[in-house]
Amino acid sequence: MSNQAKIIYNDQTFEAPVVKGSEGELGLDISKLRGSTGLVTYDVAYKNTGATQSSITFIDGEKGILRHRGYSIEDLANNASFLEVAYLLLKGHLPNKKEYQDYTDLIRMHTLVNEDVKHVFQAFPNGSHPMGQLMTMMSMMSAFYPDSLNPHRSEEDFDMTITRLIAKTPTLVAMILKKKMGHPLVYPKNKLEYVDNFLNMTFGQVTEEYDLDPVLSSAMNKLLILHADHEQNCSASTVRIVGSSQSNLYASISAGIAALWGPSHGGANQRVLEMLEDISQDGGNVQKFIDRAKDKNDPFRLMGFGHRVYKNFDPRARIIKTSADKVLDQLKVNDPILYLAKELEEKALADPYFAERKLFPNVDFYSGIIYRAMGFPVDMFTVLFALGRMPGWIAQWNEMRKAGQPIGRPRQIYTGEVHRPYPSWDERG
Numbered sequence: 001m002s003n004q005a006k007i008i009y010n011d012q013t014f015e016a017p018v019v020k021g022s023e024g025e026l027g028l029d030i031s032k033l034r035g036s037t038g039l040v041t042y043d044v045a046y047k048n049t050g051a052t053q054s055s056i057t058f059i060d061g062e063k064g065i066l067r068h069r070g071y072s073i074e075d076l077a078n079n080a081s082f083l084e085v086a087y088l089l090l091k092g093h094l095p096n097k098k099e100y101q102d103y104t105d106l107i108r109m110h111t112l113v114n115e116d117v118k119h120v121f122q123a124f125p126n127g128s129h130p131m132g133q134l135m136t137m138m139s140m141m142s143a144f145y146p147d148s149l150n151p152h153r154s155e156e157d158f159d160m161t162i163t164r165l166i167a168k169t170p171t172l173v174a175m176i177l178k179k180k181m182g183h184p185l186v187y188p189k190n191k192l193e194y195v196d197n198f199l200n201m202t203f204g205q206v207t208e209e210y211d212l213d214p215v216l217s218s219a220m221n222k223l224l225i226l227h228a229d230h231e232q233n234c235s236a237s238t239v240r241i242v243g244s245s246q247s248n249l250y251a252s253i254s255a256g257i258a259a260l261w262g263p264s265h266g267g268a269n270q271r272v273l274e275m276l277e278d279i280s281q282d283g284g285n286v287q288k289f290i291d292r293a294k295d296k297n298d299p300f301r302l303m304g305f306g307h308r309v310y311k312n313f314d315p316r317a318r319i320i321k322t323s324a325d326k327v328l329d330q331l332k333v334n335d336p337i338l339y340l341a342k343e344l345e346e347k348a349l350a351d352p353y354f355a356e357r358k359l360f361p362n363v364d365f366y367s368g369i370i371y372r373a374m375g376f377p378v379d380m381f382t383v384l385f386a387l388g389r390m391p392g393w394i395a396q397w398n399e400m401r402k403a404g405q406p407i408g409r410p411r412q413i414y415t416g417e418v419h420r421p422y423p424s425w426d427e428r429g
């Protein structure tokens with residue numbers, strides 16, 4: 001097989017080296033194309049562009065494969081703890097027992113956030129969206145840790161920023177929920193495991209002991225793992241491109257949260273539940289909404305269906321669906337919205353429109369259902385996605401930083417006015 005491709009333009013031949021990934025993926029290295037030919041590549045929304053080499057996550061969208069550092073998502077979701085997966089993503093290998101103990105101890109030591117953070121929370125109006133709050137809190141962390149602004153710190157200092165982020169994000173997320181409910185804060189309890197600690201801060205009350213439910217802990221652990229990384233998606237690419245200007249980690253992650261918020265990305269999990277509520281309020285006619293999604297004159301889309309990369313099935317959705325069934329069963333949830341979700345899933349999957357376009361339920365379709373059954377308010381769903389995605393974003397940012405990648409800066413094909421003289425006020429009519 002040739003390791004070069006030829007691009008012939010006018011009389012010029014450009015030889016592009018073929019780059020091969022460890023799973024056999026092939027890409028054309030066109031980094032010298034413009035210098036040699038004056039041409040740039042044109043690929044709106046980067047549908048066909050490899051922006052980086054990366055050794056963190058592998059996806060085969062046709063086969064429905066997702067692996068982190070070589071380990072399948074099925075093995076990780078069924079066997080690992082979220083912190084184990086975070087360690088894997090961040091350090092490149094699974095921890096041994098001692099490394100895991102040391103890591104969990106380290107994270108426990110950093111779960112508290114500065115008391116002044118509470119004052120910032122007080123300034124948010126009631127009803128402000130939790131994702132906006134999380135973005136603000138995240139960039140505000142740089143104010144509490146100004147050392148993080150220095151892009152030339154020691155590796156130990158970078159590691160400390162990363163540890164703080166992993167340790168404090170659950171505390172911030174729980175604070176957002178408590179503010180929303182108008183309840184007093186529940187501080188971290190460091191004898192608890194990471195996920196249990198989060199659930200205790202979230203659903204516990206200062207007035208009484210919270211009984212942790214192993215079914216909920218296991219479901220939450222699985223959900224966080226399933227969201228931990230997804231290679232060069234919109235938010236991870238945002239984190240990388242912001243970080244490429246040597247912006248600090250907190251600011252880069254805050255930008256990633258902004259990207260995640262949109263309904264075409266993580267915001268879809270909130271929209272799934274809102275869509276189901278709309279269907280219910282409209283009388284429960286699922287077919288009517290399927291028909292709307294198929295109508296090209298109607299901007300409505302079935303939320304939680306379709307994926308840029310997965311064109312067969314979303315492996316995370318398969319795992320989560322089993323988990324959703326278990327959680328609903330064990331919690332004895334009897335929620336009409338969830339029956340609507342099942343009906344919608346069945347009808348859409350049987351419809352040729354969705355089959356022809358390879359549109360299947362994605363991770364957001366089922367995650368919202370579990371979060372609702374667990375008792376999270378709908379507008380917290382995307383924040384929970386962000387909590388799970390934290391190690392992935394950080395791993396992507398760190399990989400980019402350590403590789404010394406230059407500032408990200410796409411080109412464009414300009415289609416505006418060509419040069420014209422500046423008119424006087426009179427000449428403008």
Ligand SMILES: CC(C)(COP(=O)(O)OP(=O)(O)OC[C@H]1O[C@@H](n2cnc3c(N)ncnc32)[C@H](O)[C@@H]1OP(=O)(O)O)[C@@H](O)C(=O)NCCC(=O)NCCS
Pocket residue numbers: 263264265266268293294300301302303304305306307308309357359362363364
């Ligand atoms: C995820 C998503 C943004 C992927 O977008 P994409 O890769 O750019 O795919 P496109 O928008 O080009 O869609 C391809 C075709 O499927 C249709 N389509 C895609 N998702 C659809 C949906 N959820 N409902 C109805 N039609 C959909 C498009 O209209 C298009 O049809 P056409 O070929 O007749 O024009 C898109 O599927 C979507 O908007 N899904 C709903 C939001 C969601 O769940 N996001 C979470 C992703 S994890």
